[in-house]
Amino acid sequence: MSDAPATVLVYSSRPEVREAVRTAVGRRPAPDVGPLTWIECTTGQDVVDTVDGGGVDLVVLDGEAQPTGGLALSRQLVVEVADRPAICVLIARQPDRWLAHWSQADGTLALPIDPLTASQVVAGLLREHAARGPLRRPARR
Template sequence: MQPIATVLIYSDNAETRTQVRLATGRRPAPDAPEVQFVECATLPAVLKELERGGIDVCVLDGETAPAGGMGVCRQIKDEIFRCPPVLLLMGRPQDAWLATWSRAEAAVTLPVDPVEFAGALAGLLGKSSLSGV
């Protein structure tokens, strides 16, 4: 039986969380594991889920307020032991330097493009703890 990956989605926008779920489907690529989601709309909820463990990849919305995904990414990279890989959702391509600053492993722009997003997520799932790294 293939493992199931747990993906945390952080966004204060329910439509953005829906776009992520729809772009992923049951699995983001044929060779990727099936995915289950944990949705968070606030930073305290994100921190609680990460401390609980079992998250394979985080998808963080850089447009979330008041704690944007880029700042949250940098914070969890500093504070969470063995922090899972992070896929950032950016409002504009010009924000790619901020994604680098935040130490995210990957970034895509909003609105979510299903092909681009699924490819980026599948790549991160291949690097997550599911692969034994």
């Protein structure tokens, strides 16, 4: 990935979680990634509408969001969006990693968010997304 700008959508029903993600990752998570443009969503429908509109490179979803959790939303995006962005889910407990696997997310971040880990995960997902282009859901047989 070059210095191409990237758009990251962060979803949580809690403003402090959205702020924590933006603050931990920053505007440039790695020298070869960014600058980032942040989009904040507070409802699951906002996420779906924004992703459907295109132009989003990475979605960070709060697994604890209410009433629509980020894990279910991740699974929905994987199944329903043909050219989807990379997906990262926020999990509150390490035992929830199996739920993140079920959601088919491309990556996870644990709460509370560690800035070093967050910037590494986000940069890695953006690099992978740029290298392979938009992710396509598997063809149904």
